Amino acid sequence: xxxxxxxxxxxxxxxxxxxxxxxxxxxxxxxxxxxxxxxxxxxxxxxxxxxxxxxxxxxxxxxxxxxxxxxxxxxxxxxxxxxxxxxxxxxxxxxxxxxxxxxxxxxxxxxxxxxxxxxxxxxxxxxxxxxxxxxxxxxxxxxxxxxxxxxxxxxxxxxxxxxxxxxxxxxxxxxxxxxxxxxxxxxxxxxxxxxxxxxxxxxxxxxxxxxxxxxxxxxxxxxxxxxxxxxxxxxxxxxxxxxxxxxxxxxxxxxxxxxxxxxxxxxxxxxxxxxxxxxxxxxxxxxxxxxxxxxxxxxxxxxxxxxxxxxxxxxxxxxxxxxxxxxxxxxxxxxxxxxxxxxxxxxxxxxxxxxxxxxxxxxxxxxxxxxxxxxxxxxxxxxxxxxxxxxxxxxxxxxxxxxxxxxxxxxxxxxxxxxxxxxxxxxxxxxxxxxxxxxxxxxxxxxxxxxxxxxxxxxxxxx
Numbered sequence: 036x037x038x039x040x041x042x043x044x045x046x047x048x049x050x051x052x053x054x055x056x057x058x059x060x061x062x063x064x065x066x067x068x069x070x071x072x073x074x075x076x077x078x079x080x081x082x083x084x085x086x087x088x089x090x091x092x093x094x095x096x097x098x099x100x101x102x103x104x105x106x107x108x109x110x111x112x113x114x115x116x117x118x119x120x121x122x123x124x125x126x127x128x129x130x131x132x133x134x135x136x137x138x139x140x141x142x143x144x145x146x147x148x149x150x151x152x153x154x155x156x157x158x159x160x161x162x163x164x165x166x167x168x169x170x171x172x173x174x175x176x177x178x179x180x181x182x183x184x185x186x187x188x189x190x191x192x193x194x195x196x197x198x199x200x201x202x203x204x205x206x207x208x209x210x211x212x213x214x215x216x217x218x219x220x221x222x223x224x225x226x227x228x229x230x231x232x233x234x235x236x237x238x239x240x241x242x243x244x245x246x247x248x249x250x251x252x253x254x255x256x257x258x259x260x261x262x263x264x265x266x267x268x269x270x271x272x273x274x275x276x277x278x279x280x281x282x283x284x285x286x287x288x289x290x291x292x293x294x295x296x297x298x299x300x301x302x303x304x305x306x307x308x309x310x311x312x313x314x315x316x317x318x319x320x321x322x323x324x325x326x327x328x329x330x331x332x333x334x335x336x337x338x339x340x341x342x343x344x345x346x347x348x349x350x351x352x353x354x355x356x357x358x359x360x361x362x363x364x365x366x367x368x369x370x371x372x373x374x375x376x377x378x379x380x381x382x383x384x385x386x387x388x389x390x391x392x393x394x395x396x397x398x399x400x401x402x403x404x405x406x407x408x409x410x411x412x413x414x415x416x417x418x419x420x421x422x423x424x425x426x427x428x429x430x431x432x433x434x435x436x437x438x439x440x441x442x443x444x445x446x447x448x449x450x451x452x453x454x455x456x457x458x459x460x461x462x463x464x465x466x467x468x469x470x471x472x473x474x475x476x477x478x479x480x481x482x483x484x485x486x487x488x489x490x491x492x493x494x495x496x497x498x
Contacts, residue, residue, distance in 0.1 A: 061423070064495075067348075068423050068488045075344055075484035081336035082476040084112060085395075088336065089326035089471035096158075096323040097363040098130025098294035105319050106297050109335070109360045113301035116343050120304070123297040126373035128363040130294040131159055133323055134287030137260055139231070141270060142166070147277030152266035153241045155324065156259070156288045157215060157232065157248040158366045163258035165190065165229040166283040171274055172214075178221060187226030190282050192274075193218045194233045194267055197461065204457040205393070208235055208464075212246070219259040220251035229258045229284060233267040236461045241265045244465040245322050247366040258286045298370045299360040303342055305494075307353040312378070313490055314357050314388040315341045318364030318439055325469035329460065333395030333474060334453075335360050337483040344487045352494045354386055361439040364392070368438060375442035385448035387493045389486055390437025394463075395479040396455035398427065401489060402434035406447040413449045413498050420492045429485060449498055453486055 092108055095101035106123065113121045139154035141147075170185060171192045172178045178191070193214040201207035215232045222230050234244035243263045250256050262270070273280055299319060305311065317334025321327020338358045345356065362370035378385060389401070405413055414433060421431045436450035444450060455478070463469040 064492065065423055067491065070348055071344060071487045071491065072427065072481070072484040074348060075340065075480045075487065076477065078347070079340055079480040079483060080343060081340040081483050082474075082479050084336040084339060085328060085332050085474060085479065086471055088332050089328045094323050094325060094327050095319065095321050096131070097128040097296060097320045097366060097369070098291065099323065102296060102320055102362065106299055106362070109299035109319060112339060113299065113358065116301065117346065118301045118303055118342060121301040124300055124373060124377060125295060125297055126362060126369045127293045128296045128369045129367045130291040131366065132289060132291060134162065134289060138283070138285040139260060139262065140283050141273055142281045142283055143273070143277050144279040147273065147280045150269070152270065153243050153263040154231070154260045154266070154284070155243040155245040156286045157245055157261055158322065159248050159250070159290065160219070160259040160286060160288055161256045162286050162288050163229060164285045165258060166281055167228050168279065169270070169274060169282050171271060175221070178225070181225070183225040186222065189227055190229045190231060190284070191218070191222035191227045192231045192270060194271055196233060196264070197235060197237045199237055204237070204461055207237070208461060211235060215246055215261065216248055217251070219248055219257055220254045223254040223257045227257060231282065231284070232259065232261045234261045234264050234466070236264060236464065236466070238462045239264045239268065242466045242468050245324060246465045258284065260284060260286060296362045298362055298374055300357060301342065302355050302357040303346060303352055305352050305355040309355050310382065311354045311384045311386045312357050313354050313386055313494055314359055314440065315391070315486055315490060316359035316361055316388070316439055317391045318362070318370070319360040320363050320365050322365055322465050324465070324467045325463070326471050327469060328471045328474050329394040329463050329469050330465065331364070331392045333479055333482070334391030337391050337395070337479065337486060340483040341487040341490055344483065345491065350491065354494050356490060356494065364439050368442070371439035371442050375446070378443070379446065385443045385446050386498060387449040387451065388436070388440040388443055389451040389453060389489065390440045391453040391482065391486065392437050392439070393453065393457060394455055394460040395474045395482060396457070396459060397478045398429055398481050398485040399454050399456050400424070400430040400432060402432050402436065402452045402454050404434060404436050404450050406444060409447050416496070416498050420489070423492065424485070424488065427481070427485065451489075453482060455482055
């Protein structure tokens with residue numbers, strides 16, 4: 036009996052001939068989906084690939100030697116799979132370097148105490164050496180009400196945590212990440228000399244989480260760093276006890292000229308509609324701490340294994356199935372933009388683009404979005420596939436997709452985000468703790484199987 040599928044004979048015989056045909060087709064699809072999961076869980080390669088990427092390549096921020104090594108590794112792995120085509124797609128990427136370890140320290144007034152704080156410069160920050168009094172900020176309204184009178188010459192400490200009541204942790208992330216991305220310029224508007232940002236994680240520990248920040252050209256650039264959640268708790272408490280304390284911070288990061296890099300691409304050519312592409316992708320770059328195992332090494336190896344699994348099961352696709360390892364998602368999205376530009380130039384149609392960039396945890400389903408003129412039709416078709424995923428605990432929802440595939444939106448294909456369980460993702464996101472040992476082999480393989488099954492159904496039936 037197929038996993039989760041039961042069908043009694045008397046029920047089948049009461050169906051019309053067309054309904055019987057549809058039932059048989061459903062059973063055939065369920066059987067092939069079973070094969071995909073069985074093969075992925077017994078013959079999967081994604082975990083061993085991730086081990087090598089994590090431990091032998093390591094972190095790989097755009098423009099770095101690690102990123103160049105990752106490109107070389109990615110192409111060499113795709114070359115072993117017997118695909119129809121493997122190539123590198125060039126793009127210029129930002130090249131920011133962290134430099135020497137950040138030095139951030141609380142300096143108490145006469146009645147206070149001094150202590151160091153775990154910190155990481157935010158990606159794109161300028162260097163700087165600053166010592167000043169600190170103002171704790173928990174909302175944009177508070178920042179603006181203090182204005183230049185309360186903030187000029189001060190270090191602004193953004194201490195708005197992720198909302199723990201949000202079950203969807205990406206929603207909680209979206210509710211506070213704006214202070215990391217735009218906080219430096221909004222504080223500089225009122226004369227602040229630097230910013231410290233509470234790490235965007237619910238976990239209370241001493242591992243800071245970095246991430247990109249963007250300067251507004253209308254205001255002076257000031258140094259920006261994230262401090263660990265434990266440091267944020269301690270600094271907030273210290274400020275209540277000693278409002279006149281100061282923080283000294285020294286960042287030695289810098290931005291170098293843009294550097295050449297590549298998206299890594301491999302494909303199985305479609306037999307009927309080769310110019311219509313079903314894409315599976317993730318981003319090859321990572322931040323310069325940890326291994327980038329969940330973000331996004333897991334997504335990269337899952338997408339590679341989608342092509343390997345389908346090929347090894349003897350599946351012959353109607354449409355072209357393509358794996359894309361995007362470069363520079365973390366601090367520029369240059370790879371995604373370069374891919375979309377080239378796809379448009381070549382007249383390709385991105386029938387469906389699926390991104391895995393939410394960690395290698397247990398699969399929960401897929402979210403979908405697209406151009407309003409066609410998305411409703413796409414989603415109705417997708418919902419006919421959902422019963423085949425019920426035995427594996429997956430659901431389909433309307434929502435977001437992925438950053439790297441977002442530049443394809445205007446080409447009116449389907450955009451999808453693979454959605455694993457998110458409760459632990461932000462424990463490791465952009466932190467030193469995002470290492471290979473945090474990834475479970477079975478969870479990772481289930482994700483690859485889930486994507487392969489969705490690709491199979493979209494390819495067989497179209498949208």
